[in-house]
Amino acid sequence: MTKKTNKIIEPKILRGTRDFLPEEMARRNLVQQKITSVFERFGYDCIDTPAIEYAETLLGKYGDEGSKQLYRFKDNGGRDIVLRFDQTVPFARVVAANYSQLPMPFKRYQISKVWRADKPAKGRYREFTQCDIDIIGTKNLLAETEIAKAMLAVFEKLGFKEFIIKINSRRLINSILDSLMVKQEDQPAVMCALDKFNKIGRAGVIEEMKLICDEKTIENILDATLLTGTNSEKVEKLEKYDIQEVKNFLRLCSQAGISETFLEFDPSLVRGLDYYTGIIYEVYVNGVDIGAVCAGGRYDDLCGLFTQEEFSGVGVAFGFDRIVVAMETLGLLNDVRLNSEVLVIYFDEETLPKSLEVWNQLQSTGIDTEIYFEPAKLQKQFAYANKKKIRFVVLCGPDEVKENAITIKNMxxxxxxxxxxxxxxxxxxxxxxx
Amino acid sequence: MTSAKNIRIAIQKQGRLQDPSLNFIRSLGFEFKKEQLGELIIQCTNAPVEILFVRNIDIPEYIKAGVADFGIVGENIIYERGERYNIIKRLGFGKCKLIIASPRESSLRTIENLQDERIATSYTKSLQDFLRQNNINASIIEINGSVEITPKLGLSDAICDIVQTGNTLKTYELEPIATIFESEAVFIESPYYNKKKNIILERIQYGNSKTC
Incomplete structure (x- = not known):
């Protein structure tokens, strides 16, 4: 590398964004490959949408907080532009514009970067990856079942041994709150408080609910939602509410081979977003304290703002960054290597033709192989192999050439x-x- | 001649398990015509039972696919397929071991020594599992027969093969390093055969009766 004398620009990046160097990228790629392989096994096809959209497409779709976090700017032609904020709204736009050509029900997966002008914090970035599957165009609970099965398959494929898919039904929560006489307009706030149970505990939830309803009602809400026991025991306790959907869903899951070890009916599960209307899910990994690693549920009228057609759907988002962190914490990504498995040594000019022949031989066999570019000291070439975590070094020096042999060193x-x-x-x- | 109602037992077509397998079937009281031996499927003369003669390594596939209800097969074949079958009875014959051996004069004497070496075998899956359990990586050279000769030919540094008496090892000056598993012939049933009561299971359970 030659030194130049012109002015140097500091090689910095924006806050909340990240560079991924080869080792980290190798781990991320592996995780993504495994996740995609499961999506594809279930028949989800991939779509992509532009990173930039017309501002009007996304504005007002994410509530007041969300709108403030949109990256918005004028492009060189004076157009009002925003960066992709999530994958759901662009998906709705794609469906509204193309539904007549799409197979219905339509199943898609999408993995792409999104941008949010959020305050960067530990584990929270301004540029991050989202990873979604959705099924639209059917209200049948089989779709919810397939999503649950796909979630299970993803976490198994990634090597997690202990995790739990928590499920609940928005219909059930509404029915509980209705029969406990909680006013419609108060229900979102009650659910919001209940949602914080894991963070602030029973006392905290009661404290928050006191602002909305009386103590007797609070007690009844908590009695109905904070249940212990097996899934069927919980179902039994809630027979007087609108429990049919949960019952049917659990039955289908069991028939589809989803063991109860991985599926927990939790009547206190709420999900933050208020557009869910039916079954909702959250996945937690044991032994890693980073919250839900996957979440989603059934929603009605996905494309309402873009078309008159109604599309009900169900989908979940996998928290890609959190999943990578969880796997790193549990040591599931310890053995990930970079791309070369074999380095062919460049011994000297005389033996170079043989080295190239060997390089070619390994390449044709499909072994990930590279050759060193300089006839440098062996020490230096070995050090290069170590730095790239290349497992084998293959050497054909004069002795080997004479014998038609090869020396293999396991690094x-x-x-x-x-x-x-x-x-x-x-x-x-x-x-x-x- | 064959009927869907018949109970079908798959056994080895050629090889050391065939005679003891036929003897076992006979010991359950099922009779068949000797002159029919050599046909691929024969009907017992005194019971609705058929004997299907197939290659040893194909028996699990017939059982799994439900086209044979029972089979007599060496455990080594089952282990190599990495599948689980319900074993009804261990039959005590066809005893053998899957071992790893190296040339007597070789410096490879322990499992650890096998790291990065070439091991020739027809039992690639069993060997791979064994090496993984022992945290060893090596190169598995897949050979379908006469594995014992490969170290002499310079194709391998060690072998992994089935031994019964150990005579072959002696002949080729090979010394065992480790035993991967021991095996014998077993009577297995198809997962699809769910009639709890049948003539085969009854006779195995309650002893044999020559009268039917």
Whole structure:
């Protein structure tokens, strides 16, 4: 690298944004590949939408707080532009513009970056990745069941052993609050308080609810929603409310092979957003205290603002960054390597043709292989391999060339081994965890 | 000749398990014509039972697919497929072991020594599982027969193979390093065969009766 004399710009990035260097990116890519492979196994197809949208498309869709957090600017042509804030509103726009061509019900997944001018904090960024699946165009509970099954499959695929998918029904909560005579207009605030149960505890919830209803009502609400026991025991206790949807859903889940070990009916589960109308979900991972790693539910009229057509749907968002953090915490990403498995040493000019032949041989076999670019000291080439976490170094010096052999060095164990060049591909092909 | 109502038992077509398997079926009181042996499927003369002759390694597939109701097969075959079957009876014959061995003069004497070495085998899955459990990575060279000769030929550093008496190991100057599992012939049932009461299970459970 040659030094230049012109003025240097400080190589900095905006607050709340991140660079991902190869090691971190390798882990993120692996997580994303695993998640996508499950989505695709369930038949979800991928869509993408622009990072920039007309301001009018997104303005007013995320409440007062959300609107303040939109990245909004005039482009060079004077157009009023916003950055993608979530994937749901653009999805609604896509459906409204294309529904006649789309298969219905329509299942899609989308993984892309979104931007929010939020206050950056630990685990909260201004640019981050969202990862959603949605099914629209059916009200059948089979859609909810499939989403639950896909959630289960994703977390199993990622290697989580202990996690729980909590479910509840908005219809049920409304029916409980209605029969306890909580006024319609007070219900959102009551749900909001209940939603904080895990954070502020029973006493905290009571304190918040006192501002809305009397003590007797509060006690009744908590009695109805904070239940213990198996799913069917909880269902039994709530028979007098609108529980049919939960019953049907749990039955379908059981028939679809979702074990109760991973599925908990929690009548106190609320979900913050008020557009949910039916079954809602949240996933928690044991042993990592970062809140829900996946959440969502049934909503009606997704595209109401963009078309007269009504589309009911159900969908969940996987918290990509949180999932990566949880996996790192649990050591599930310890063995992720970078892309090269083998480095072919550039020994000297004389043996270079042989090294290139070996490089070509491994490349054709499909082994991720690179060759060092300079005939540098072995020490330096080994150090390069170590820095890139390359597991094997392959060397053909003058002795090897004479014998038609290859020396393989395992950089993890230090073990060195010389085999005939003709066996090189089968050696790596048969290697147990390559 | 064959009927859907018949109970079908799959056994080995050729090899060391065939005779003891037929003896076991006979011991349950089922009779068949000797001159029919050699056909792929024969009907017992005194019971609604058929014997299906197939390749040893295919028996689990027949059982899993539900086209045979029972089978007699070596556990080694089941382990290598990595599947679980309901074993009704262990039959005490066809005893063998899956072992790892290396040339007598070789420096490979422990499981740890196998790190990064070439191991020839037809039991790739069993070997891979074993190495993983022992935290060893090595190169598995898949060979379908005469595995014992590969170290001499310079194709492998060690082998993983089935042994019965150990004579082959001696002949090729191989020394065992580890036993992966021991195996014998077992009587297994299809997961799809759910008639709780049937003539086969009754006879295995309550002893044999020659009269039917």
């Amino acid at each position: 993890d164990t230090g073990k060195q081994k010389t085999i005939p060049q003709s066996q090189l591909d089968s050696y790596f092909k048969g290697y147990t965890n390559l």
